[in-house]
Amino acid sequence: MPDICLYFQVHQPYRLRRYRVFDIGSGAGYFDEAANRTILRRVADKCYLPANRVLREAVERSGGPFRFALSLSGVLLDQLESDAPDVLESFQGLVGTGGVELLGETFHHSLASLHDPAEFRAQVGLHRQAVERHFGRRPEVFRNTELLYDDAIAPQVARMGFRGMLLEGTDRLLGWRSPNYVYVAASAPELRLLSRNYRLSDDVGFRFSNRSWDAWPLTADRWAEWISRSAESSVHIFLDYETFGEHHWTDTGIFDFLRYLPDALARRNVACVHPSELAARAPLGTLSAPVTSSWADAERDTSAWLGNRLQRAAHERHARLGSRVKEIADPVRLETWRRLGTSDHLYYMSTKRFSDGEVHQYFSPCDSPYDAFIAYMNALTDLERQCAADTVRGRWAAEGEMAVAI
Amino acid sequence: MRVLMFGWEFPPFQAGGLATATLGLVKGLLGRGIEVTLVVPFAAAAADVPNLRLVSAAEPRPGLRSIRVDSPLAPYAGAEEYLVLSEARASGPHGGSLYGANLFDEVERYAAVAGLIAAEEPHDLIDTHDWITFEAGRRARAVSGKPLVAHIHATEYDRCGGPGNPEIHRRERLGLLEADRIISNSAILKRQVVEQYAIPAELIDVVHFGIDAPAGQDDLDDLPVAAGRPTVLFLGRVTRQKGPEYFVEVARRVADHVPEAQFVMAGTGDLLPRVIERAVELDLADRVHFAGPAKGPEVDRLYRAADVCVMPSVSEPLGLVALESLRNGTPCVIPRTAGVAEVLRHALRVDFWDVEEMANKVVGLLHHAPLWQELSEAGLREVRSPRLGLDEAARKTEEAYRKTLTGVALSEAKGA
Numbered sequence: 073m074p075d076i077c078l079y080f081q082v083h084q085p086y087r088l089r090r091y092r093v094f095d096i097g098s099g100a101g102y103f104d105e106a107a108n109r110t111i112l113r114r115v116a117d118k119c120y121l122p123a124n125r126v127l128r129e130a131v132e133r134s135g136g137p138f139r140f141a142l143s144l145s146g147v148l149l150d151q152l153e154s155d156a157p158d159v160l161e162s163f164q165g166l167v168g169t170g171g172v173e174l175l176g177e178t179f180h181h182s183l184a185s186l187h188d189p190a191e192f193r194a195q196v197g198l199h200r201q202a203v204e205r206h207f208g209r210r211p212e213v214f215r216n217t218e219l220l221y222d223d224a225i226a227p228q229v230a231r232m233g234f235r236g237m238l239l240e241g242t243d244r245l246l247g248w249r250s251p252n253y254v255y256v257a258a259s260a261p262e263l264r265l266l267s268r269n270y271r272l273s274d275d276v277g278f279r280f281s282n283r284s285w286d287a288w289p290l291t292a293d294r295w296a297e298w299i300s301r302s303a304e305s306s307v308h309i310f311l312d313y314e315t316f317g318e319h320h321w322t323d324t325g326i327f328d329f330l331r332y333l334p335d336a337l338a339r340r341n342v343a344c345v346h347p348s349e350l351a352a353r354a355p356l357g358t359l360s361a362p363v364t365s366s367w368a369d370a371e372r373d374t375s376a377w378l379g380n381r382l383q384r385a386a387h388e389r390h391a392r393l394g395s396r397v398k399e400i401a402d403p404v405r406l407e408t409w410r411r412l413g414t415s416d417h418l419y420y421m422s423t424k425r426f427s428d429g430e431v432h433q434y435f436s437p438c439d440s441p442y443d444a445f446i447a448y449m450n451a452l453t454d455l456e457r458q459c460a461a462d463t464v465r466g467r468w469a470a471e472g473e474m475a476v477a478i
Numbered sequence: 479m480r481v482l483m484f485g486w487e488f489p490p491f492q493a494g495g496l497a498t499a500t501l502g503l504v505k506g507l508l509g510r511g512i513e514v515t516l517v518v519p520f521a522a523a524a525a526d527v528p529n530l531r532l533v534s535a536a537e538p539r540p541g542l543r544s545i546r547v548d549s550p551l552a553p554y555a556g557a558e559e560y561l562v563l564s565e566a567r568a569s570g571p572h573g574g575s576l577y578g579a580n581l582f583d584e585v586e587r588y589a590a591v592a593g594l595i596a597a598e599e600p601h602d603l604i605d606t607h608d609w610i611t612f613e614a615g616r617r618a619r620a621v622s623g624k625p626l627v628a629h630i631h632a633t634e635y636d637r638c639g640g641p642g643n644p645e646i647h648r649r650e651r652l653g654l655l656e657a658d659r660i661i662s663n664s665a666i667l668k669r670q671v672v673e674q675y676a677i678p679a680e681l682i683d684v685v686h687f688g689i690d691a692p693a694g695q696d697d698l699d700d701l702p703v704a705a706g707r708p709t710v711l712f713l714g715r716v717t718r719q720k721g722p723e724y725f726v727e728v729a730r731r732v733a734d735h736v737p738e739a740q741f742v743m744a745g746t747g748d749l750l751p752r753v754i755e756r757a758v759e760l761d762l763a764d765r766v767h768f769a770g771p772a773k774g775p776e777v778d779r780l781y782r783a784a785d786v787c788v789m790p791s792v793s794e795p796l797g798l799v800a801l802e803s804l805r806n807g808t809p810c811v812i813p814r815t816a817g818v819a820e821v822l823r824h825a826l827r828v829d830f831w832d833v834e835e836m837a838n839k840v841v842g843l844l845h846h847a848p849l850w851q852e853l854s855e856a857g858l859r860e861v862r863s864p865r866l867g868l869d870e871a872a873r874k875t876e877e878a879y880r881k882t883l884t885g886v887a888l889s890e891a892k893g894a
Binding site for chain 1: 735823827835842846849852
């Protein structure tokens with residue numbers, strides 16, 4: 073009987089408003105505060121609060137055995153703190169039960185790990201501080217933005233003191249191996265790797281409410297049965313928390329599924345484990361990943377954010393602006409730049425689904441990927457100009473001081 | 479299947495989207511093995527107009543028989559324009575007898591000829607395009623007894639932003655009510671017809687117009703505009719329906735952010751003098767070029783010379799300009815309510831009155847090469863896909879024809 077390691081990711085970006093070319097230089101903010109607040113509240117009511125309740129009851133009812141992991145992005149924590157403190161309390165209460173392990177990630181849910189080691193380290197540090205502040209915990213296991221992973225990232229994560237890291241169990245990466253074991257990173261032997269079983273995870277995450285799926289409706293019993301059938305070590309189920317209530321609405325029965333799941337697992341002697349417990353186990357083998365993988369889209373690589381020229385142009389421009397922003401050493405500018413680095417902004421510019429003729433995603437605030445791109449680039453232009461102005465002001469100030477000194 | 483079709487001039491020379499769309503429809507139908515007999519009112523005087531490029535009617539076209547009816551009827555002619563045309567014609571080389579003292583007399587004459595043609599030409603079904611040919615279609619049906627399809631491309635309400643000419647409105651209404659089946663070129667137009675004329679939705683099929691590959695790759699010399707400067711194009715009639723006044727306002731705002739940009743307005747119409755005045759008022763005189771109506775291959779050259787094509791149309795049941803623009807690799811900004819917006823993904827959408835947003839998008843396209851490249855490539859791919867091709871439109875039209883043939887006499891069901 074394998075163990076099961078459940079992990080849920082919780083994140084909301086600061087979405088941009090329709091930032092027009094006329095807004096540049098006007099002092100108007102880039103982010104759509106009203107929309108972000110509204111969306112946060114909606115997701116909290118449909119997902120966070122009900123799911124937290126169900127899980128908290130489950131943990132308390134089990135008296136210990138039922139446990140899982142959560143990771144909340146820093147930008148989400150900030151928004152909860154300012155706009156939905158009741159929801160933050162709900163998470164704190166859930167974590168306070170002792171059954172929840174918190175994982176580390178980049179504060180701003182960014183792609184810094186791909187090209188900027190210093191920024192990556194800084195954002196992870198910020199996230200650690202936030203987790204300490206809100207929950208009094210220190211994460212031991214890391215999950216990168218959208219489970220981005222490759223051989224270059226692993227050593228950086230290990231150096232930051234994490235014992236384990238989550239990644240997507242892609243066929244490309246695993247080859248003939250099963251995801252249901254603990255592995256070790258080829259480029260960082262001290263880092264244990266937990267690979268997501270995407271088939272079993274997607275059964276719940278994607279297929280749960282799909283009526284044309286031959287396994288619909290999926291009951292907790294049946295799914296627990298599938299888990300228990302694995303003759304391997306540990307099944308790693310990693311899901312977006314919004315699975316519960318947002319991706320699949322209440323009327324699909326998703327909360328009932330969640331409610332009955334702990335029992336269904338327990339009856340089959342499938343034990344729940346925390347990622348850090350797994351990270352303490354002996355690994356079966358080594359995984360090597362020269363190509364970056366992720367849990368996004370069918371491709372499970374970086375194409376969700378860097379697949380088209382719009383995305384690459386936007387990403388590069390943002391990255392270039394980084395060094396200038398840091399020169400100025402203005403915390404507000406830096407925080408703005410970091411919020412613009414949240415991966416969602418690039419995700420909205422993806423043309424993959426757009427070409428396939430699907431309606432724009434439920435969560436994208438933009439009419440189209442092109443609108444997303446235009447708003448983003450306009451915002452960057454404004455930020456660039458503000459930095460340029462700051463630099464000039466800084467020089468004047470410095471000259472002024474020198475003049476006084478003379 | 480043999481279709482007796484009453485339409486505009488064939489081949490199209492100057493009249494804009496409708497004629498080109500009909501040409502595309504006819505090509506598509508012929509490509510599917512449907513025989514088409516196309517009856518057109520053709521202003522013979524037009525043959526004398528210089529710079530006109532006509533696709534030779536003598537060009538052998540299997541299955542297509544084109545019969546010209548000599549008359550100064552031209553599409554979109556309001557009653558006033560018609561009078562001017564008639565006078566010009568009377569004094570032209572073919573001068574002599576005037577056909578009718580007014581537009582409606584012409585329509586009647588056309589309808590009378592239609593009856594004669596219907597008696598001579600074998601056909602299984604009759605197809606008509608817009609109010610000007612509806613009477614002809616009805617007369618043909620009265621003679622041959624074959625089912626009648628009414629193609630609607632634009633309503634009088636659309637053209638005028640209100641009830642418009644009562645006689646045109648009456649004829650349009652009668653034609654739609656009397657038809658056995660209606661084909662609309664967009665869902666939004668279908669909705670209008672259902673609402674305005676209380677016609678049951680199940681009698682109306684929606685067939686978006688298709689587009690075919692461009693004629694050839696012309697090079698870009700002797701362009702009417704200076705090459706190398708970012709160029710924003712408006713192509714269409716300079717009349718209320720097409721929103722030319724919005725274009726000028728957009729131009730002003732774009733020029734504020736892209737000082738080297740230039741703007742080309744290719745078309746003519748009743749609002750042209752006002753638009754020119756406004757351009758001068760807005761200090762755009764040296765940046766806006768009024769190129770006049772574009773014809774034939776000039777059209778494709780203009781699209782290619784432009785970086786962006788803008789359609790600020792107040793009402794755009796068709797929107798073929800968008801497809802033509804994309805076919806030439808030029809990204810376009812289209813109104814949300816355009817018929818073509820129902821099928822196009824890779825065009826930027828905007829509300830026709832939202833001058834700020836239109837300018838925002840145009841500036842975005844001019845400033846950011848990756849955006850332009852992406853939209854140019856994706857738009858070109860989309861327009862070349864079978865979904866937007868002539869065969870797909872013809873296939874759906876054929877389906878509509880078949881429904882007509884096998885359907886019950888719908889006029890009776892409607893209780894006219």
